[in-house]
Amino acid sequence: MTERLNPNDIAKAAALLRAGHLVAFGTETVYGLGADACNADAVAAIYTAKGRPSFNPLICHFADARTAFKYVTPTQLAKTLAAKFWPGPLTLVLPRTPNCPVSLLAGAGLPTLAVRVPAQATALQLLKHFGGPIAAPSANRSGRISPTTAQHVLAALNGRIAAILDSGPCAVGLESTVLDLSGPTPVLLRPGGISLEALEAEIGPIQHATTALHAPASPGMLLSHYAPTLPLRLNATSLAADEALLAFGPPLPGANLLFQLSATKNLAEASARLFEALHLLDAQSPAQGLARIAAMPIPLTGLGLAINDRLTRAAAPRDKM
Ligand code: AMP
Numbered sequence: 084m085t086e087r088l089n090p091n092d093i094a095k096a097a098a099l100l101r102a103g104h105l106v107a108f109g110t111e112t113v114y115g116l117g118a119d120a121c122n123a124d125a126v127a128a129i130y131t132a133k134g135r136p137s138f139n140p141l142i143c144h145f146a147d148a149r150t151a152f153k154y155v156t157p158t159q160l161a162k163t164l165a166a167k168f169w170p171g172p173l174t175l176v177l178p179r180t181p182n183c184p185v186s187l188l189a190g191a192g193l194p195t196l197a198v199r200v201p202a203q204a205t206a207l208q209l210l211k212h213f214g215g216p217i218a219a220p221s222a223n224r225s226g227r228i229s230p231t232t233a234q235h236v237l238a239a240l241n242g243r244i245a246a247i248l249d250s251g252p253c254a255v256g257l258e259s260t261v262l263d264l265s266g267p268t269p270v271l272l273r274p275g276g277i278s279l280e281a282l283e284a285e286i287g288p289i290q291h292a293t294t295a296l297h298a299p300a301s302p303g304m305l306l307s308h309y310a311p312t313l314p315l316r317l318n319a320t321s322l323a324a325d326e327a328l329l330a331f332g333p334p335l336p337g338a339n340l341l342f343q344l345s346a347t348k349n350l351a352e353a354s355a356r357l358f359e360a361l362h363l364l365d366a367q368s369p370a371q372g373l374a375r376i377a378a379m380p381i382p383l384t385g386l387g388l389a390i391n392d393r394l395t396r397a398a399a400p401r402d403k404m
């Protein structure tokens with residue numbers, strides 16, 4: 084059985100991690116499935132619990148930028164972005180330092196490492212208490228909807244992990260933005276909780292990753308990912324009789340089951356509710372005789388880029404996983 088811990092149990096969670104166990108914990112983005120990043124066996128257990136293809140590298144989480152930059156070599160841009168956006172939903176891909184003790188498996192054998200400082204009090208306390216990097220992908224089964232509550236994690240991983248540290252629902256609700264700073268120019272590998280506009284305001288133009296160049300290194304770029312069980316249709320402007328509705332703004336008429344992402348079309352609110360919406364519609368549709376989910380259009384600006392990215396992958400043909 085998976086033990087349910089609360090924010091008073093930080094010491095216990097850290098001890099479990101030190102002993103090589105898996106502990107899921109809340110961050111501002113989504114729930115992470117944590118392991119001691121320097122313990123290869125513990126990292127291997129993450130891949131097993133998630134059923135994740137082993138070529139997918141994991142994000143390493145740190146208590147602060149000073150600690151993170153002992154494990155990777157920061158560029159000037161990295162220092163600028165860390166000062167501005169950490170703690171926060173931004174992940175930087177940088178070269179590992181020569182004697183970096185993080186298990187090679189955590190980085191899937193790459194010479195780079197993805198690092199981040201989360202902006203969530205309980206996660207930061209856990210990282211401080213633990214003292215080293217915690218490798219943590221999203222705490223779901225590989226390819227499925229990301230978890231934004233402890234209930235989502237338990238539904239997918241109960242019995243497969245030692246404990247979950249329940250710190251309530253995630254405030255941002257979307258994964259971090261992943262930016263590769265290891266090459267000559269910055270490359271966006273995954274849109275996320277920090278908008279492209281906000282990053283470009285700090286460091287100028289950012290290149291978008293092309294699947295051909297970056298796909299093997301970045302599973303957030305897999306075509307089918309974040310997927311509900313039911314088929315998902317995007318940019319719906321009308322609703323079929325067998326469809327549940329993912330609404331954004333005034334809902335389309337005729338829905339028997341709907342989840343409102345944001346009645347006022349607020350993109351931050353919609354981000355925070357997106358994965359909850361997919362979990363819920365997926366779970367409740369069959370009982371209502373509904374077989375599909377239709378999503379209303381969401382603009383491609385600000386956090387809308389990341390929301391559309393997740394929806395597009397959730398809607399992709401499943402044989403492309
Ligand atoms: P997740 O584990 O679900 O939070 O996803 C982590 C994201 O970071 C994925 O899109 C990974 O491919 C990406 N990532 C992690 N490490 C690296 C790396 N060294 N190079 C490129 N992308 C990375």
Ligand code: MG
Pocket residue numbers: 220221229
């Ligand atoms: Mg994930």
